Amino acid sequence: MKKQLGSIALLVASSAASAQSSVVLYGRVDGGIEYLNHIANGNGGSSSLWSAEGGNWGTSMFGLKGSEDLGGGTAAIFNLETGLQIMNGTSGGGRMFSRRAYAGIKNETWGQLQAGRNLFIDSDGIWEFDPFVQQAVSSASLVRGRSWQQTSNNVEYHSPVWNGFDLQGQYAFGNQASGFNNGAAGEFGRSNGIMLTYHSPLFDVRGIYDELRDSNGRLSNIFQASREYFVGGNLRVQKFKFQAAYTHYFAPDTPAGLADRADHYWLGATYQATPKWAVTAAGFYIHVGDGAGDVAHDPGSHAMLYALGTTYNLSQRTFLYGTVAYVNNSKNGTFSVFATPRDSSSPTSPLAGQSQTGAYVGMMHMF
Template identity: 85%
Template sequence: MKNQLGAIVLLAASTAASAQSSVTLYGRVDGGVEYLNHIANGNGGTSSRWSAEGGDWGTSMLGFKGTEDLGGGTTALFDLETALQIMNGTSGGGKLFSRRAYVGLKNDTWGQLQAGRNLFIDSDGVWEFDPFVQQAVSSASLVRGRNWQQTSNNVEYHSPVWHGLDVQGQYAFGNQTSGFNNGADGDFGRSDGIMLTYHSPLFDVRGIYDELRDSSGRFSNIFTASREYFAGGNLRLDKWKIQAAYTHYSAPDSPMGVADSADHYWLGATYQATPKWAVTAAGFYIHVGEGSGDASHDPGSHAMLYALGTTYNLSKRTFLYGTVAYVDNSKNGNFSVFATPRDSSSPTSPNVGESQTGAYVGMMHVF
């Protein structure tokens, strides 16, 4: 994979040199230091850790995108993008292009149609209404990363903007002969969604409905394979940006007796104190419906996450950041301040009923 990626970088660089208006190499690099306490150790106790981490504010990535003017207001386009982990130099989680790999056509009148791998529609849509823009501590925390996934085999449509209003639809095929809704082992099944957005200078509103299936084509877990109903809004007042949202998750194919629904709320605000310095505060609340749990399913419970963060711009492309967060779990909950799946191989959750504090500082450079 390293040799393949290196060859693509060289090819993109040479292409950009001959046609700079059509091909762009882009990305961002994020690294820093992280602290987390009350991590369950599996023996009934807890531990704390300090660690060097990449991607706490946002995923480090490398991408190549390009366009070709076909005339008549129509453009051909592509985007190839992979995640990076700068602390150990790995990329993509086993995929050469883990985040985006698609090709499409865009027309000024009828919109954009594309096919390939991309961020799942809620990941592409929730971050804009999240005060912490889906950092390691964010709206993804109390839903165990349900809203920052990627899906393969997508066909996707983006409408033009009509007086501030636009529509986006996404359909991800399972590509399996074993069943129309099924997906490959370890991947999602057939999944889909639609997003409606209105933007104005004063406020934005967005609604999303999506279906994320497991590899067996079922809605079997509220935080990994479920239906989602999302409504969010942004309000801009002078130096303030106020953001709020509500999400309902439903997983009707969950095992009998297991909690199969959850409601997620948040409210936050960002104060742009100076052109370089901003401060953000938010509260996130999750309520999991009645039912038991197991290694991969959360039981009926609730939790409240409080977060405070800041950024300071050193330039237009480089900034420093810092975030601190605290989660208060109910007696049956064990949510982490970080978006870690319940059955993760690298868990960060506390013991059931325990609180947790986390913090990180770092630097982001965009190119």
């Protein structure tokens, strides 16, 4: 009997040793100085602003992620992550974990399945094809932050890589008895998307289709709740990386008479001059289709955004950055160099038809 108990204890100890687990604390801290001119001041004129700002190159954040080896190439995983504003010490926009909060199972053969809160699928997918990697000045600027969103109640699948191809699908439930497509007040409604990517040493290509609904379950605003069709590509040639993309937005539930579609294009390149120093230049163009506008909807208009930026690595975890940008609006356009919602209570947008220049410098540290 003692021999049997000893064998069982040895088996349990061996199983515990083989079921390896890990938990990692990670994050990044970003802070600097910003300048912006031609800000509409509410009195029919415009003003300039110098300010200390955090998160211009990328959102400051911290998170926890971990895994437990379940054997047979399968692991249990989790990720908890929240955004920070280092200039005033606030975090999460009222949430303990504003960006990610999910648990899942990952297998080497069939992929990863997870459930919880996460970046919306285009936010997770567009940055890799954006020359300015979703900085404050980036592909998000002329779409008023539509590609920066997070959604709750997500169920997601990530495939393994098959001959360079991988697939990601996301489905966010509204969780409301009042209607299957509805969401809670202040939240998105039922939303979903699918993303297909091909990676190779020379180039990458990605396509995304998604639907982001408002709390009433409607596709009612091209830059807030709409359908999105995205295709983007990267090309690597020696020290250069060239990036281009096209996005079409369509909001069929927009109130009659208001603009309900837009097309977004960009082209950019990064030159890796040395292992520490890189320079990026890009142009972004938005064309909003015919229709009127109101406080929440952009009217038919167009704008061109030019951006030039640089980074210099002080170490593997710390770098300095600087970006300058200029936006030229058409007669009815009020787009900012930054991704300001049209109905924002603290806008950075210029007056209709007015151009705008913005710049920022700062430092990012990752841990």
